[in-house]
Amino acid sequence: MKLQSQLNVAFTALLLVILAVTGYVIYSMILEMLIDNEKTELQQKGELLVDVLNEQYRPQGNVQDFGGFLEDQDLQLFLYDRRQNQVLMSTMPEQYVKGFSANDYFAETREDLWEAGNSKFVTSRILIYPEQTSLELILLTPLTDLQVIQQDFFRRLILVFLIGTIAAVFLSYLLTNKLVTPLTKLKKQLKKIENRQFDKIERVKATGEIKEVEQGVYDMATELNRYMKSQQAFFQNASHELKTPLMTIQGYAEGIRDNVFDDDDKEKGLEMMVTEVNRLKKIINEMILLAKLDSEQTEYQPARIKGSELIDQVLGRAFPLVSENDISLEHVVDEQSVFFADQEKLLRALLNLTFNAIRHAHSRVEITVKHKTIMVEDDGEGVSEDLIPHIFHRFVKGKTGETGLGLAIARAIIEQSGGKIMVEKSELGGAKFVIIFPE
Structure with a gap:
């Protein structure tokens, strides 16, 4: 399976899992929210009815007056006497009165969800004349009414989820296509590298x-x-x-x-x-x-080298060539300078640079050591601009060069020691080789 298909399948599977979990949680919570909301509405309706009863019917009014008024409200309710534990009036069939009584719902004031047979009801209880009577108004709403609302809401939620899933999968395809296309193009460029078609390499737009x-x-x-x-x-x-x-x-x-x-x-x-x-x-x-x-990495045996000791060895070995060419070899060394490299090979690299400077100098060569930097410069003709990018390659040499391998060896030793070497114009007029080692 291609990477784009794998990403789309993984994203779609993850999205479906998230939507399924979200849908289950919402479906479970929505019924509780509807029940709480319905209880609040029943409480408000009951309080409104009790206010009307308190205003129009005095405590001396009889139950028949209450019943006539309550039956006209088109509500499912009971008028219950706590003291006598008796239902005085009901707008619901007798079977529900018997079912609720059998379950002792009327006497149990803490139960908000009543069940009779296969039917369930949300209830709310309000006292009438609480200071003088024990009459209680009980309002009910079938749970099926709330479940219808719940299912209708869930169907709409599923529709929204479905549309969102389609849009998300479409966006996933676009994004993964944007992601995978550069990789496909890179694969083609790698094939060109494999076939050594370096002149046909093309840049790939990506982020x-x-x-x-x-x-x-x-x-x-x-x-x-x-x-x-x-x-x-x-x-x-x-x-x-x-x-x-x-x-x-x-x-x-x-x-x-x-x-x-x-x-x-x-x-x-x-x-x-x-x-x-x-x-x-x-x-x-x-x-x-x-x-x-x-x-061969094992050819290197790095150790701590004092800069002053290293330069003393360079000066000692370069003395015959300096005398032969009548060159002034000057040096400035920071006594605190310490390097971590293979001493024999670093000495070889510095001798190559120093001998090269002596051969090209007119009269003066300077060696400077500061902290982690070594500079070898001369007052000769310097390195031509077109030769600088290739000066450290093998068999690249100037007019008076010997084998063309000395600078390549110096570069290999210094880079293997973790440093870098570069060449630039010296203030003396000739070439300046700069070696920089890491801290």
């Missing part, structure tokens, strides 16, 4: 949580598309980077084999082959490291 899901699907498709393109670019760049040293090694090897070179050229060729082998080895090692960083 609420479904809009959040739609945004998540769109972001996922965008990221998958970017990832696949980056993988394609990675393999293309990797094949190019590996092919270049291999071609160099192959050329010198074939020349030496065929005795094309003299002794000096052979020596030079062997040195070049060793250089290219080392370069090839470095590229392969960095590719392996990147693969491990992306796939």
